[in-house]
Amino acid sequence: MRVEFTKMQGAGNDYIYFDCRQRELEDVSALAMRLSDRHKGIGGDGIVLITESTRADAGMRMLNADGSEGNMCGNAIRCVAKYLYDRDIVRREEMTIETRSGVKRLFCHAENGVVASVRVDMGPAVFDPRQIPVRLDGDRVVGRRVHVAGGEYAITCVSMGNPHCVVFADPSAIDLSSVGPRFETDALFPVRVNTEFVQKIGENALQMRVWERGSGETMACGTGACAAAAAACAVGLCEYGADIRVELRGGTLFVNVGTTVYLTGEAVTVFTGEVDV
Numbered sequence: 447m448r449v450e451f452t453k454m455q456g457a458g459n460d461y462i463y464f465d466c467r468q469r470e471l472e473d474v475s476a477l478a479m480r481l482s483d484r485h486k487g488i489g490g491d492g493i494v495l496i497t498e499s500t501r502a503d504a505g506m507r508m509l510n511a512d513g514s515e516g517n518m519c520g521n522a523i524r525c526v527a528k529y530l531y532d533r534d535i536v537r538r539e540e541m542t543i544e545t546r547s548g549v550k551r552l553f554c555h556a557e558n559g560v561v562a563s564v565r566v567d568m569g570p571a572v573f574d575p576r577q578i579p580v581r582l583d584g585d586r587v588v589g590r591r592v593h594v595a596g597g598e599y600a601i602t603c604v605s606m607g608n609p610h611c612v613v614f615a616d617p618s619a620i621d622l623s624s625v626g627p628r629f630e631t632d633a634l635f636p637v638r639v640n641t642e643f644v645q646k647i648g649e650n651a652l653q654m655r656v657w658e659r660g661s662g663e664t665m666a667c668g669t670g671a672c673a674a675a676a677a678a679c680a681v682g683l684c685e686y687g688a689d690i691r692v693e694l695r696g697g698t699l700f701v702n703v704g705t706t707v708y709l710t711g712e713a714v715t716v717f718t719g720e721v722d723v
Contacts, residue, residue: 449723451481452529453488453716456521458665458696460716462488463529466495467504471723475513481721482511488721491661494522496529502542502549504530510660518547518607520668520699520709524564527552528713531561547607565710568669571676571703572605579609581634588680589614595628602677606707609639609659610673614681617643617655626657640667644674646683651691665696668709675701 449471452463462481464471471477474495481487492510499505506526508516523543530536531554539554551567572578573586580587580603587603594601594611602612611629620643629641638659647653654674656667671692678684684703689710692699699711 447723448720450718450720451488452718453490454525454528455696455714455716456524456666456668456711457694457699459519459521459667460490460665461492461494461508461519461522461525462490463494463496463525465529467498471495474507474509475515477723478509478511479513488719491658491664492516494519494526496526499544502544503536503538504541505544507546510658511662512660514660515546516608516660518545518550518568518669520566520568520606520672521666521711522668523550523552523566524668524709524711524713525715527554527564528561528715531556532715545607561713563711564713565708566668568606568672568707568709570705571672571707573603573680575603578603578605579636580611580639581636586680588677592634594632594634595625597625602680603639604673604676606669606672606676608669609635609637610642610670611635611639612642612644612674612677614645614677614683615643616645617653620655622655622657622663626663630657630659640670640673642667642670642674642677644678646678647693648691650684650688651693652678652684653693655695666694666699666711668699668711671699672701672703672707672709676703676707679703
């Protein structure tokens with residue numbers, strides 16, 4: 447069976463999108479692995495299924511390149527909003543999308559009738575180790591030195607709907623292809639973890655590289671940028687309530703940390719096509 451797909455990206459974090467509101471795709475885990483291959487497939491960090499929802503304007507499922515299902519993706523959800531708006535499915539600047547981490551509110555900025563950027567209410571940053579989860583005691587893990595990933599690091603752990611471990615260090619000095627997998631699979635993190643290496647580069651400005659569980663190093667990570675900004679506020683590097691600029695390999699995202707966390711960034715359609723599923 448041939449179905450239509452849309453390749454979209456936000457800050458270089460690229461996924462293959464399928465409109466599944468009227469049909470279901472089978473064996474989506476294997477499909478994600480096959481299509482994400484950048485040499486033998488379409489190429490991407492995974493696939494996203496746009497679904498019906500009884501709680502929101504639409505639903506979203508995200509599968510990583512290794513076939514595992516993620517709870518939330520800040521870059522992908524912006525592209526889902528663009529898909530819905532640009533195709534007149536939900537022609538409103540404000541909309542809601544249901545994820546495995548709950549219903550998120552999104553605010554679209556359109557130029558010449560198409561969405562250029564989207565602001566997402568990502569919900570609060572969660573520091574409780576039991577909710578992240580991370581196998582450490584206390585109410586928060588903020589700047590705590592621990593033995594992890596074969597070394598000793600000062601880590602800050604945050605959940606933005608999925609688990610993150612933030613390390614403040616020069617991202618360019620990290621051998622991420624070696625260190626990233628060690629963090630992802632360390633016994634401290636019972637459901638694996640996304641890891642961000644972050645450096646302050648100016649007032650309320652950060653530079654970041656990310657290792658995503660299930661996908662490896664990606665050009666950007668929306669929830670990771672939110673986790674990095676929340677961690678930076680927690681350790682006193684950035685200001686609560688300020689628009690924090692996060693520079694990633696694939697582009698720039700803006701994060702505002704308060705009682706909730708707002709993520710703003712581009713949403714871009716790359717190309718459309720058909721593929722056998």
